Amino acid sequence: MTSSDRVVLIGVAGDSGCGKSTFLRRLADLFGEEMMTVICLDDYHSLDRKQRKQVGVTALNPKANNFDLMYEQIKALKEGKSVEKPIYNHETGLLDPPETVHPNRIVVIEGLHPMYDERVRGLLDFSVYLDLDDEVKIAWKIQRDMAERGHTYEDVLAAINSRRPDFDAYIDPQKQYADVVIQILPTKLIKDDTERKVLRVRMIQRDDVEEVTPVYLFDEGSTIDWIPCGRKLTCSYPGIRLHYGPDEYYGHSVSVLEVDGQFDRLEEVIYIESHLSNVSSKYYGEVTELLLKHKEYPGSNNGTGLFQVLVGLEMRSAYERLVSSGASMAAKAATN
Ligand SMILES: Nc1ncnc2c1ncn2[C@@H]1O[C@H](COP(=O)(O)OP(=O)(O)OP(=O)(O)O)[C@@H](O)[C@H]1O
Ligand SMILES: O=C(CO)[C@H](O)[C@H](O)COP(=O)(O)O
Numbered sequence: 300m301t302s303s304d305r306v307v308l309i310g311v312a313g314d315s316g317c318g319k320s321t322f323l324r325r326l327a328d329l330f331g332e333e334m335m336t337v338i339c340l341d342d343y344h345s346l347d348r349k350q351r352k353q354v355g356v357t358a359l360n361p362k363a364n365n366f367d368l369m370y371e372q373i374k375a376l377k378e379g380k381s382v383e384k385p386i387y388n389h390e391t392g393l394l395d396p397p398e399t400v401h402p403n404r405i406v407v408i409e410g411l412h413p414m415y416d417e418r419v420r421g422l423l424d425f426s427v428y429l430d431l432d433d434e435v436k437i438a439w440k441i442q443r444d445m446a447e448r449g450h451t452y453e454d455v456l457a458a459i460n461s462r463r464p465d466f467d468a469y470i471d472p473q474k475q476y477a478d479v480v481i482q483i484l485p486t487k488l489i490k491d492d493t494e495r496k497v498l499r500v501r502m503i504q505r506d507d508v509e510e511v512t513p514v515y516l517f518d519e520g521s522t523i524d525w526i527p528c529g530r531k532l533t534c535s536y537p538g539i540r541l542h543y544g545p546d547e548y549y550g551h552s553v554s555v556l557e558v559d560g561q562f563d564r565l566e567e568v569i570y571i572e573s574h575l576s577n578v579s580s581k582y583y584g585e586v587t588e589l590l591l592k593h594k595e596y597p598g599s600n601n602g603t604g605l606f607q608v609l610v611g612l613e614m615r616s617a618y619e620r621l622v623s624s625g626a627s628m629a630a631k632a633a634t635n
Contacts (some may be wrong), residue, residue, distance in 0.1 A: 302353035305625035310413030313429035340410030348392025428477035438495035448592030475549035488537035500602025513554035516543035579616035
């Protein structure tokens with residue numbers, strides 16, 4: 300990249316275990332690994348694990364994080380300068396020696412606090428908040444931490460409960476600033492579902508920001524309920540239900556698209572795609588193709604995968620717009 304290239308800054312926020320890594324893998328597919336540098340904001344923990352225990356704060360608490368350094372370094376990267384970024388080591392719970400990070404065309408800051416600090420928030424070109432309902436969070440965390448990390452059910456529950464006050468105070472409020480929120484909830488299609496395998500996922504899209512052109516179903520601004528199951532979409536129990544409509548979210552006008560249920564055959568998502576408008580794809584079928592490319596990613600067969608792809612495409616189009624407006628401004632300046 301040259302010094303005149305525009306660095307586009309993307310924020311991906313959410314609690315640990317809410318699907319940020321999966322979303323980032325989808326973004327890397329769209330932008331290409333070499334175009335994108337991901338910064339995990341855990342690296343700005345100012346207190347290590349032992350110090351947090353001594354002081355009695357969680358990693359979610361602003362007191363355990365260095366927002367001045369975060370702002371300075373993210374600003375520098377956006378200005379095209381390299382930085383010496385600290386590293387938080389999750390294995391040891393200590394801070395490792397810093398590493399040099401060079402600017403890139405797209406810099407993604409992901410973690411607990413991309414939108415917490417007003418100064419950092421002001422640098423973002425596009426932001427998404429992954430909002431995982433508590434019951435689903437517990438189900439996912441239990442599945443991962445018990446299977447992969449040798450934790451017990453009680454460990455997982457205790458960890459979630461000990462984080463809750465700081466989560467509510469410092470992490471959750473950031474969703475009011477996001478351009479798009481992906482909300483992941485228990486299904487309404489099964490009465491008293493305890494498995495949490497079937498999900499109701501909502502994509503809450505700001506109507507009042509330039510970066511977002513909200514995706515809609517059938518008719519922009521109307522309220523629509525759609526059960527697409529039948530001849531063109533195979534649905535086994537409990538089926539699929541889509542909803543679209545205008546709403547208010549933290550005082551902003553938003554457009555909400557919702558998918559409850561899961562797809563039996565991913566290739567049939569093309570039927571849903573053909574009824575969506577304002578999708579920032581380059582060609583008809585790109586959404587379904589992107590889902591099919593990574594069937595193995597968690598959530599590919601439900602609204603989480605579909606909305607991650609739609610938000611990724613929106614980010615790609617925002618990136619292209621920002622870069623081309625930067626290039627035309629530079630060309631104008633050169634001719635003046
Ligand atoms: N859409 C999904 N559907 C079902 N399970 C999911 C989905 N997304 C993520 N998971 C589960 O949650 C776990 C955590 O996902 P992921 O690693 O993407 O989250 P994360 O926010 O990056 O977590 P961390 O910050 O702890 O690394 C996955 O291992 C998977 O078990
Ligand atoms: O919420 C988290 C972000 O991923 C971690 O819990 C936080 O970074 C602290 O890490 P560790 O538990 O490894 O000390």
